[in-house]
Amino acid sequence: MSLKFIKAGMQTSIQDAGRFGFMHQGISRSGAMDPLSLQLANCLVSNSINQAAIEVTLVGPTIEFMQNLSIAICGAEFDLTLNDKPVFNNETIHVNSGDVLAFKGLRKGTRAYLAVAGEFNIESLFGSQATHLTAGFGGYKGRQFGENDVLEIVSPREVELRDLPEAYRPTFSGNYLLRCCEGLEAEQFEQESLAAFYDTSYTISVDSNRMGLRLEGQAVPLNAPMSIVSSGLVQGSIQVPPSGLPIISSVDGQTIGGYPRIANVISADLTLLGQLKAGDKVSCLSVSRQKAWQCMEEKYRFLNALFSS
Amino acid sequence: MTTLSNINTSVPNISIHWNGDSAITLFFDAEAGEDLTRDILSLAEEYKSTFSESLIEAIPAYQSLTLCFDSQSIDPESIETSIKAILDNGFNDIATTTSRVIEIPVCYQGAYAPDLSSLAEYCKLSVDEVIQQHTQATYLVNMLGFLPGFLYLSGLADPLHCPRKKTPSLHVPAGAVGIGGNQTGVYPVGSPGGWHIIGQTPLSIFNPSAKQAFIAQPLDKIQFVPISIEQFEKVDQEQI
Numbered sequence: 001m002s003l004k005f006i007k008a009g010m011q012t013s014i015q016d017a018g019r020f021g022f023m024h025q026g027i028s029r030s031g032a033m034d035p036l037s038l039q040l041a042n043c044l045v046s047n048s049i050n051q052a053a054i055e056v057t058l059v060g061p062t063i064e065f066m067q068n069l070s071i072a073i074c075g076a077e078f079d080l081t082l083n084d085k086p087v088f089n090n091e092t093i094h095v096n097s098g099d100v101l102a103f104k105g106l107r108k109g110t111r112a113y114l115a116v117a118g119e120f121n122i123e124s125l126f127g128s129q130a131t132h133l134t135a136g137f138g139g140y141k142g143r144q145f146g147e148n149d150v151l152e153i154v155s156p157r158e159v160e161l162r163d164l165p166e167a168y169r170p171t172f173s174g175n176y177l178l179r180c181c182e183g184l185e186a187e188q189f190e191q192e193s194l195a196a197f198y199d200t201s202y203t204i205s206v207d208s209n210r211m212g213l214r215l216e217g218q219a220v221p222l223n224a225p226m227s228i229v230s231s232g233l234v235q236g237s238i239q240v241p242p243s244g245l246p247i248i249s250s251v252d253g254q255t256i257g258g259y260p261r262i263a264n265v266i267s268a269d270l271t272l273l274g275q276l277k278a279g280d281k282v283s284c285l286s287v288s289r290q291k292a293w294q295c296m297e298e299k300y301r302f303l304n305a306l307f308s309s
Numbered sequence: 310m311t312t313l314s315n316i317n318t319s320v321p322n323i324s325i326h327w328n329g330d331s332a333i334t335l336f337f338d339a340e341a342g343e344d345l346t347r348d349i350l351s352l353a354e355e356y357k358s359t360f361s362e363s364l365i366e367a368i369p370a371y372q373s374l375t376l377c378f379d380s381q382s383i384d385p386e387s388i389e390t391s392i393k394a395i396l397d398n399g400f401n402d403i404a405t406t407t408s409r410v411i412e413i414p415v416c417y418q419g420a421y422a423p424d425l426s427s428l429a430e431y432c433k434l435s436v437d438e439v440i441q442q443h444t445q446a447t448y449l450v451n452m453l454g455f456l457p458g459f460l461y462l463s464g465l466a467d468p469l470h471c472p473r474k475k476t477p478s479l480h481v482p483a484g485a486v487g488i489g490g491n492q493t494g495v496y497p498v499g500s501p502g503g504w505h506i507i508g509q510t511p512l513s514i515f516n517p518s519a520k521q522a523f524i525a526q527p528l529d530k531i532q533f534v535p536i537s538i539e540q541f542e543k544v545d546q547e548q549i
Contacts, residue, residue, distance in 0.1 A: 231370045
């Protein structure tokens with residue numbers, strides 16, 4: 001009752017919706033970088049929506065199934081094969097014991113989520129099965145998968161084949177607009193700095209990871225060094241260190257921040273952070289906080305329509 | 310009602326600011342220390358009981374408290390008012406538990422203290438004087454954060470202040486005791502780090518699968534106690 005990693009991929013780990021309520025102890029949320037794709041994959045195999053799945057990053061794994069299973073893959077588009085025959089994202093797939101699923105070339109996006117109809121035999125730590133990669137706990141032995149690792153699956157179910165309606169299939173162009181609302185220290189930036197920030201088309205740096213996305217391009221001009229009172233660092237915060245090159249904090253980011261925050265990616269757009277990779281282009285668009293709340297409400301409505309169908 | 314601008318409360322010295330679209334940070338214009346930390350923790354408890362499930366995180370820092378809300382279960386338009394009402398009506402102090410003094414054994418010798426002599430040189434002190442000053446003080450745990458179980462401590466003696474390394478070390482082991490700027494602390498897990506490593510504790514600062522995952526909580530006091538390499542290795546083996 002298991003699956004085995006013939007090849008592990010670049011950073012393949014167990015992730016769910018993450019940990020909530022432990023930031024005051026230094027424990028960042030961890031969990032899926034793109035929780036929307038995780039939820040869609042879970043939906044296709046009739047799991048609870050935030051259940052743990054396998055997060056695949058840039059270079060995917062090759063997996064042998066040791067039992068019959070229903071699976072689904074959402075998020076980044078890889079060339080997928082099952083026993084060398086093409087299979088696709090966004091639909092339920094039945095696999096048999098001995099079948100081999102391979103994630104080949106990456107076409108679009110950064111992270112894919114492989115959900116399995118059943119549960120991983122993994123203990124929950126701090127309310128979640130997610131792998132906390134920076135601190136080395138949770139998930140499969142506190143780490144990403146390696147070659148020949150075997151993941152046990154309990155209570156597998158065979159589910160009806162279904163596919164995602166067109167409206168729920170995201171496209172990842174590599175060129176994105178991130179909607180942002182005012183950051184905690186935005187008022188401390190000069191007009192010129194704010195204007196430069198919102199006018200710049202940034203490139204995602206290779207030094208980006210699950211802790212944060214580093215932006216390259218025109219540095220935000222800072223005429224004087226800025227010092228701030230450190231405070232809770234929420235996901236999507238865009239900090240400007242003395243170099244002027246912004247950093248967007250993400251799920252594994254530190255819990256308390258020391259650099260001024262110029263802006264915050266709105267909650268409705270946070271899932272996109274999981275699909276950004278080195279070389280992608282992003283621009284930030286300033287929106288009001290009311291607009292951010294509206295976007296979140298629309299997103300919930302949109303998803304509820306699918307999950308309740 | 311427009312909530313675009315950050316409003317000040319009528320409670321002196323506390324200001325309320327949005328931190329993104331689903332979190333609010335309160336800044337306290339008062340000196341960091343035991344009294345302020347107690348106030349911040351008390352307020353955090355008050356908000357937890359008021360907002361219950363809709364409050365996902367309450368993150369205290371030296372002079373701030375950040376409240377993160379579940380955007381699905383709150384009315385963002387009214388949240389500022391509710392936060393302000395509690396400040397206006399006053400809040401209860403947390404039960405004053407006698408804060409513990411936790412002893413952390415530290416080996417300040419050999420390979421466990423790679424940066425000790427360079428730090429001593431920078432501070433114009435002898436190695437023994439650095440150890441003496443570091444172990445003499447009692448440090449207050451202001452908050453946990455940055456890494457799981459990392460303790461933000463205050464009380465480092467002025468002569469030991471030393472700017473962070475220009476180039477951070479790629480790997481600092483769990484248990485390493487460092488000094489960076491005016492702060493000292495223990496790395497709870499292995500990570501890159503920019504602090505000068507002056508010693509190492511064999512104790513687990515963060516143990517996720519233990520009942521007591523964290524060695525200390527805010528308002529506890531920390532006392533570093535020097536141990537020899539032999540004692541370090543003995544404790545280290547007992548823990549396995």
